[in-house]
Amino acid sequence: MTYNAVRSPSPRPRSLTAVALTAAVSLLLLGAGTITAAASPPGAPGAFSGAADAAAGSPALAASAPLTNLSHLTFLLDTVPLPAVEGHTTYEIDAQPTAQAPWTYADKKADGSYGRVGGGSLDPATGHWSQGAYNADDIARTAVVYLRHWQQTGNETSREHAVQTLRSLTYLQTATGPNAGNVVLWQQADGTLTPSASPVELPDPSDSAESYWVARTVWALGEGFAAFQDTDPEFAAFLQDRLHLSLDSLERQSLGQYGTFDVADGVNVPAWLIAGGADASAEAALGLAAYVTAVPDDDSARTALTQLTEGVAGMSSGSATEWPFGAIMPWNKSQTLWHAWGGLAPAAVATASTVLGRSDLLGAAVTDAAQFTPQLLAAGGPDNAWSPTPGEAQIAYGVDSRVQGLVATAAAANAPGLLDLAAVTAGWFFGANANGAPAYDPATGTAIDGIETDGRINPNSGAESTIHALMTMLTLDANPTLKATALGIDETLSTVGLSVVEAESGTITGSGSVVTPPSSWTGEANLSGGAYVRLYAGDSLSIPVPASDQARNVFPIVNQGEGDSGATAWSSATSALGSTSNGGAGAQGITDASGRLFPLSLEQALPGADTAVVGVAGGVASVDALLIQPLVSTITVTGPAGESTVYVSAASETSVRTVVVPRGYRLAQQAFDAVGRPVASVDKKASKAGAVTVAAGGFTVAKLVRK
Structure with missing residues (x-):
């Protein structure tokens, strides 16, 4: 189920111990799926730290053991009675009137053990939770984990758990009547269905309508059919029938709108996404891709996969220099809310593009993986949301989604550089996060429920966190080179990327003022800092920004109204940067509020030495903040394999950054272009001089290697 808010009152201390350089390391190996594990410079250009003569341990030793441990997920499972309810039945229910489902949450106790917990509040008289003990979202994804583990290892216990969770899921699916193919979300421990939960969740x-849980049901049924097609044709046929039941429902609802578009703040958006989301649609597409691979001549399933993938790809937005930097946006009712629950979109698009033979769709996955993801990592790691500024908690769902997208897109686009990013992202589970401690324990199979921006953790280990941690571990176990490299990363030394400067920190000249509304939520996005500056024609706003050793892109975040309201001209002490429209957001359409809160691009970069950005309003303007983007951002990580730095370009031409190369070392680097493919090796003389070359819109992995 969705993320349970971080509740831990105290952060764990982060280790500041420097990890020594490896004495003998290899360069990047550019074969498919190959990533090096070696030492590199830290993030600050021109600096170097570390015990240069010490040798670090090899991650290969730890990589020999499986990371996937299903013990905790199996602990979450319980036996669920399946009472006779009109419209709800499942496979062989008369012979087996019970199934299995995972409890939604697991709270960590003082003694280190866990207690299984349902959603909402518990009524001790009835034993019912105000939501339920189990939910279809987690049941579906639990089935996917057991299916993949069984397929990957041949484990018969996982096969049986897959059968039982699929039986539980299909019991929640409404089988008859006007809502046939839709799914009840919640179920109590005694088997009672809870169609209407408290608090209310829509639908x-x-x-009563399509939903996230219908999409995830399609995901599980698609992968389930593909897994059982040969080994248990009778059960597979049942899953196939139930898959078509949900597809029929979707065709009566969202997919019936295929080819039509809604308007959201003046932008045409696909009207046929499940529940209006690329997030839900992508997870359904993952299941359909598995199913269509197994049954390529099923026209209705292939058509649904095509339509959903086209819709998801159609939500791609921005570029390397335009917010949101190539991300696939998750919700067609907002142009400025990206969240990690939509993070599987690039994985779905990349996978489906191959299954369908639709290379024209692949570009959306590539820009999300190769341009947005590096910016996400450099801004502080895999945040759960940008709305539109970074700075949210981080959870296993979001981390796993990035890993799956990078790995799938690397394969589909022949882009091995994305695997370097996947290793850095997966390192979050092993300690490369704001807390500094592992977020997943391979000895127990537990995964923490989240990490706040200040490093505080939620020590609980609910179903969603466990499921998505295990999905990443299954992917790593299936890719030994990627696994070894990820295990070599257990600390983030620094991230230098997107930053936010609040407009209200500036100096207002004229009649403008700081406005603090009752809520920071606009209906589509969040005001950064909960306030903004309102300017009138002729007013100016001077916002202080820190100096830098490089130029930066500046994105004024403006709450634009629908109507025209002139423009605001932006400049610094030495440069005219460009202008932004105060209004002109476009017709509201299907969104929940008029206007849009959006980071707008300027024509010129801010020189590094300039320390203020000044806006002069030509009409009424609402300025929330400045989003500052270095032309070259960095992510520096370390661990048993030594340090490495990823340099990420937001420039329109090749950039060069300089690091100090200590005596006895050489600079090893591999540059990748804007789609994650290797570019020609840099001049050896440049490497000797410590010059790191970064392709326009691409990224470079750099390491210091002992000669």
């Missing part, structure tokens, strides 16, 4: 009742 209400939960099987």
Whole structure:
């Protein structure tokens, strides 16, 4: 189920111990799936730290053991009675009137053990939770984990758990009547269905319309059919029938709108996404891709996969120099809210593009993986949301989604550089995060429920966190080179990327003022800092920004109204930067509020030495903040394999950054272009001089290697 808010009152201390350089390391190996594990310079250009003569341990030793441990997920499973309810049945229910489902949450106790917990509040008289003990979202994804583990290892216990969770899921699916194919979200421990939960979740009742849980049901049924097609044709046929039941429902609803578009703040958006989301649609597409691979001549499934993938790809937005930097946006009702629950979109698009033979769709996955993801990592790691500024908690779902997208897109686009990013991202589970400690324990199979921006953790280990940690571990176990490299990363030394400067920190000249509304939520996005500056024609706003050793892109975040309201001209002490429209957001359309809060691009970069950005309003303007983007951002990580730095370009031409190369070392680097493919090796003389070359819109992995 969705993320349970971080509740831990105290952060764990982060280790500041420097990890020594490896004495003998290899360069990047550019074969498919190959990533090096070696020492490199830290993030600050021109600096170097570390015990240069010490040798670090090899991650290969740890990589020999499986990372996937299903013990905690199996602990979450319980036996669920399946009472006779009109419209709800499952496979062989008369012979087996029970199934299995995972409890939604697991709270960590003082003694280190866990207690299984349902959603909402518990009524001790009935034993019912105000939501339920189990939910279809987690049941579906639990089935996917057991299916993949069984397929990957041949484990018969996982096969049986897959059968039982799929039986549980299909019991929640409404089988007859006008809502056939939709799914009830919640179920109590005694088997009672809870179609209407408290607090209310839409749709209400939960099987009255399509939903996230319908999409995830399609995901599990698609992968389930593909897994059982040969080994248990009878069960596979049942899953196939139930898959078509949900597809029929979707065709009556969202997919019936295929080819039509809604308007959201003046932008045409696909009207046929499940529940209006590329997030839900992508997870359904993952299941359909598995199913269509197994049954390529199923026209209705292939058509649904095509339509959903086209819709998801159609939500791609921005570029390397335009917010949101190539991300696939998750919700067609907002142009400025990206969240990690939509993070599987690039994985779905990349996978489906191969299954369908639609290379024209692949570009959306590539820009999300190769341009947005590096910016996300450099801004502080895999945040759960940008709305539109970075700075949210981080959870296993979001981390896993990035890993899956990078690995799938690397394969589909022949872009091995994305695997370097996947290793850095997966390192979050092993300690390369704001807390500094592992977020997943391979000895127990537990995964923490989240990490706040200040490093505080939620020590609980609910179903969603466990599921997505295990999905990453399954992917790493299936890719030994990637696994070894990820295990060599257990600390983030620094990230230098997107930063936010609040408009209200500036000096207002004229009649403008700081406005603090009752809520920071606009209906589509969040005001950074909960306030903004309102300017009138002729007013100016001077916002202080820190100096830098390089130029930066500046994105004024403006809450634009629908109507025209002139423009605001932006400049610094030495440069005219460009202008932004105060209004002109476009017709509201299907969004929940008029206007849009959006980071707007300027024509010129801010020189590094300039320390203020000044806006002069030509009409009424609402300025929330400045989003500052270095032309070259960095992510520096370390661990048993030594330090490495990823340099990320937001420039329109090749950039060069300089690091100090200590005596006895040489600079090893591999540059990748804007789609994650290797570019020609740099001049050896440049490497000797400590020059790191970064392709326009691409990224470079750099390391210091002992001669």
